[in-house]
Amino acid sequence: ETGxxxxxxxxxxxxxxxxxxKCEQHLGHNAMYWYKQSAKKPLELMxxxxxxxxxxxxxxxxxxxxxxxxxxxxxxxxHTLQPEDSALYLCASSLGASGYNEQFFGPGxxxxxx
Amino acid sequence: DAKTTQPPSMDCAEGRAANLPxxxxxxxxxxxxxxxxxxxxxxxxxxxxxxxxxxxxEMASLIITEDRKSSTLILPHATLRDTAVYxxxxxxxxxxxxxxxxxxxxxxxVVTP
Numbered sequence: 001e002t003g004x005x006x007x008x009x010x011x012x013x014x015x016x017x018x019x020x021x022k023c024e025q026h027l028g029h030n031a032m033y034w035y036k037q038s039a040k041k042p043l044e045l046m047x048x049x050x051x052x053x054x055x056x057x058x059x060x061x062x063x064x065x066x067x068x069x070x071x072x073x074x075x076x077x078x079h080t081l082q083p084e085d086s087a088l089y090l091c092a093s094s095l096g097a098s099g100y101n102e103q104f105f106g107p108g109x110x111x112x113x114x
Numbered sequence: 115d116a117k118t119t120q121p122p123s124m125d126c127a128e129g130r131a132a133n134l135p136x137x138x139x140x141x142x143x144x145x146x147x148x149x150x151x152x153x154x155x156x157x158x159x160x161x162x163x164x165x166x167x168x169x170x171x172e173m174a175s176l177i178i179t180e181d182r183k184s185s186t187l188i189l190p191h192a193t194l195r196d197t198a199v200y201x202x203x204x205x206x207x208x209x210x211x212x213x214x215x216x217x218x219x220x221x222x223x224v225v226t227p
Contacts, residue, residue, distance in 0.1 A: 002157065043158070043217040090157050103215060105157025 003027040004106035006091050012112045015081060021109045023074040023091030032074040033103065034066060035090040043090065049074060050096070081113045118202045123222040126196075132189040134221055136202030139183040145206050147178060149187045151198040152220070158201065161187065192225045199223070 004025045013019050025032065034046040048056035049068040063085075065077040074091055088108045094101040119137040126132040138147065148163040162169055162176045164185075169176045175188040189196055201220040 002159070004157070042219055043215075045215070088155075092157070102160045103158075105159065108155070108157050110155075
């Protein structure tokens with residue numbers, strides 16, 4: 001139990017669906033992250049938020065839309081996804097966005113796009 | 115950030131020490147060595163980090179060579195729950211560099227009874 005929760009844990013969606021992934025951290029952190037882990041590939045950083053402002057968008061397609069309404073919550077809105085977007089989506093948080101601060105990861109959402 | 119090289123897999127007997135090597139021959143003077151692990155179907159977990167001195171915490175020890183071109187993560191008494199992929203990451207730490215972690219393929223460690 002890391003203090004970072006993600007819902008849902010599993011999601012199956014069609015290519016025309018719209019869904020959202022939710023992440024919540026109970027650690028009082030100010031920075032939150034979305035990572036993608038495809039099968040047999042390293043984790044890839046997608047987005048970074050610091051104090052609710054996006055500080056990094058790692059060339060992610062626009063069909064992925066992040067939202068950070070406050071420092072405890074992070075969403076990833078999904079629409080018109082492709083089968084190759086099937087992956088484990090991980091959320092993380094850290095005390096600040098400074099490189100000194102450790103990241104705590106949630107358990108991930110396993111996404112399958114049909 | 116400097117690139118790291120790790121063996122793809124290694125086995126370890128339960129109760130014995132597990133020594134996980136990592137090469138980072140192009141590491142710069144201001145880059146730290148970090149270790150994370152990922153148990154199957156879970157998010158990565160921070161283990162330890164260091165700059166040039168050896169470090170120890172309740173989970174593991176980190177031994178960094180004097181030239182800093184390689185390091186070893188030591189799990190002193192491996193248990194079955196230590197079966198995971200272990201990632202060695204080298205990164206610069208500054209107050210204005212947000213915490214980008216660049217994961218490689220890691221080492222799949224299997225602890226056997």
